[in-house]
Amino acid sequence: MGFPDQIVRTIELTHPPAKVWAALTTAEGLASWFGNTAEIDLRPGGDVRMTWTEGAAAHMRVERVEEPTVFGYTWPIHGLPDDDPRRTYVEFTLEPHGDGTRLTVVESGFAQLPDDAHKVAFEGNVDGWKSELGELVEYLDAA
Structure with missing residues (x-):
């Protein structure tokens, strides 16, 4: 049986691409909506x-x-051990949309997993993106 390989979420934000970009790609931005601390190169x-x-x-x-x-x-x-080399790939695409930004998030790579690991990872990340993108909107609206 085949399993979905990717999660796709698109949201429209009332903020310009530069502000959304900073929230996604700076330590301050990431620590404000995604994690509690962040470092990024x-x-x-x-x-x-x-x-x-x-x-x-x-x-x-x-x-x-x-x-x-x-x-x-x-x-x-x-759901996989920390030393497992398998990873998913997450890509954010920002497009100007009126005065704001259309943000699309695609996370792919779930098809590489066996049945039990796929269910845990895929369902966990579907729920996770709903929550995290909500936190991104809250962060941008408050900033």
Whole structure:
């Protein structure tokens, strides 16, 4: 049986692309809506590290930077051990839309997983993007 390989979410924001870009690609921005602390080396091959107050941590690798329209990184797969080399790829695409921005997030790479791991990772990240994108909107609206 085949499983979905990607999660796609598109939201329209009332903020200009430059403001959305900064929220996605700076340590201050990421720590304000996605994690609690963040470090980012914004270049292909650069490291991104984030932590959360409950003790979770994530290490990502920047894969694509096309300011101000595309930002992509690899992401550890939820439910797999920290040393597992498999990753998903997350890509944000920003398009001007009126006075704001249309933001599309695509996370791909779930098809590489066996049945049980796919269910945990895919369902967890579907719920996670709903929550995180809501937090991004709250952060942008408050800033």
